[in-house]
Amino acid sequence: MNKSQKLLIALLGVLLIFFGFVITRIGIAKPASTVKIAKIPAGEYDPAVWGKYYPLQYESYMKNSIMEPSPTGYGGSMKVQKSDMMPEIKTNFKGNPFSVDYTEDRGHVYAMEDIKETKRIGPKSPGACITCKTPYLEKFYQESGWGYAKMPFAQLADQVPSHGSISCANCHDPETMNLRVINPAFIEAMERKGINVTKASRQDMRSYVCGQCHAEYFFEPNTIRVVFPWDKGMKAGDMYAYYADKPGGFVQDWQHPDSKAAMLKAQHPDFETWSTGTHGKAGVACADCHMPYMRQDGQKYSSHVMTSPLKNLDAACGTCHTQGSDWLMDQVKTTQDYTFEVLHTAGQNVTRAHEAIKKASEVPNANQEELANARELVRKAQWYWDFVAAENSMGFHNPDQSLNTAAQANEMARQAIDAANRAAAINSL
Known part of the structure; x- marks a missing residue:
């Protein structure tokens, strides 16, 4: 055996030892990303208890208490009045509590505190208002079914301890950690669409747990x-048609005191707007962007800071988009700027429509048919405007649809003004 052959054999021996060691380590070592499942008792709603077993998730969840503005200037978690940016809110919601108090949401950890403090809640507020504010919803529904909804809000709120804001148990089964939905309204709505949420895929559940509220x-x-x-359907026009049928006897949220129109108030239709947008149709879940996967000490976990993806662009967006953080930020900011411009104009014209209808209704012998037409138009215009304004992404969840919806609101507001003017002019002859 010559020298070269001896060196080759020695090299092969070293390689065999090295790879044998690596394979052995892989075979016996527990993957760093594996999390041991802890069986937490049913009915345990204190996130601190869950945090003992899931410290990374709990640590990130507690960061939801940080209040800061949005990177683009829209939304954010500062407790500021939305009417500061959109003054038309005060007139458009005149006669409704939203005209008095309409603050930005501060985040899940403040849900119970904020609803107790808001001026929109009073002694007559029903228990239904607590539905999306606490995991104790599960307990209330188990004990009373839908009967909890008719109980006084204050009676239920008094049963929720200081740790009772939205937390782990809203979205996770305590025994298995599987994602779950506890809001019966979401479950029933999905059943009417032919979807059994208990059989949904994990990827679908990563959106359903958000969509339930x-x-x-x-x-x-x-x-x-x-x-x-x-x-x-899930679009503004679909829901307007649904409300037109007066479901369950529901006619209006309130009557506007100036125009006397029967008004509707939109409630943050984020799930609907996302589901009909590019990301929703492509199967990108809410959690993919708002709760991206992170790594710490070799362990992979889902961030539980439920916030704007713009605060963590690389983790939230970079896994799919490789154009860089500056490009991504510009795309979002541009979309939101364009949406706000159209939306703000539409909202101002809705305000003018209410004023025009009020003025026309004060004209002796005003044309009642035209006034009725104007009231229907302003009702629809404000619903379309509010559908975009109440949604939390300022158009980004579905840019094309949001811009189109805001533009339709603007046009219908203009038509309402014309109808009101016709009502006054016809009867002034």
Whole structure:
């Protein structure tokens, strides 16, 4: 055996030893990303207890208490009045509590504190208002079914301890950690669409747990049951058609004191707007962007800071988009700027429509048919405007649809003004 052959054999021996060591380590070592499942007792709603077993998730969840503005200037978690940016809110919601108090949401950890402090809640507020504010919803529904919705809000709120804001148990089964939905209104709405959420894929559930609260709803008269108006579709026009049928006897959220129009109030239709947008149709879940995967000490976990993806662009967006953070930020900011410009104009014209109808109605012998037409137009215009304004992405969840919806609101507001003017002019002859 010559020298070269001896060196080759020695090299092969070293390689065999090295790879044998690596294979052995892989075989016996527990993957760093594996998390041991802890069986937490059913009915345990204190996130600190969950945090003992899931410290990385809990540590990130507690960061939701940080209040800061949005990177683009839209939204954010500062407790500021939305009317500071959109003064038309005060006139358009005149006669409704939203005209008095309409603050930005501060985040899940403040849900119970904020609803107790808001001027929109009073002694007569029903228990249905607590539906999306606490995991104790599970307990209330187990004990009373939909009967909890008719109980006084204050009675239920008094049963929720200081740790009772939105947390782990809203979205996770305590025994298995599987994602779950506890809001009966979402479950019922999906059943009407032919979807059993208990059989949904994990990827679908990564959106359903968000959609159970980030959605439009109304309180059914008499029962005060929470209902999601999705039976005819998820777009503004679909829901408007649904409301036109007066479901369960529901006619209006309130009557505007100036125009006397029967008005509707949109409630953050994030799930609906996302589901009909590019990301939703492509199967990108809410959590993919708002709760991206992170790594710490070799362990992979989902961030539980439920916030704007713009605060963590590389993790939230960079896995799919490789154009760089500056490009991504510009895309979002541009979309939101364009949406706000059209939306703000539409909102101002809705205000003018209410004023025009009020003025026309004061004209002796005003044409009542034209006034009725004007009231229907302003009702629809404000619903379309509010559908975009109440949604939390300022158009980004579905840019094309949001811009189109805001533009339709603007046009319908203009038509309402014309109808009001015709009513006054015809009867002034």
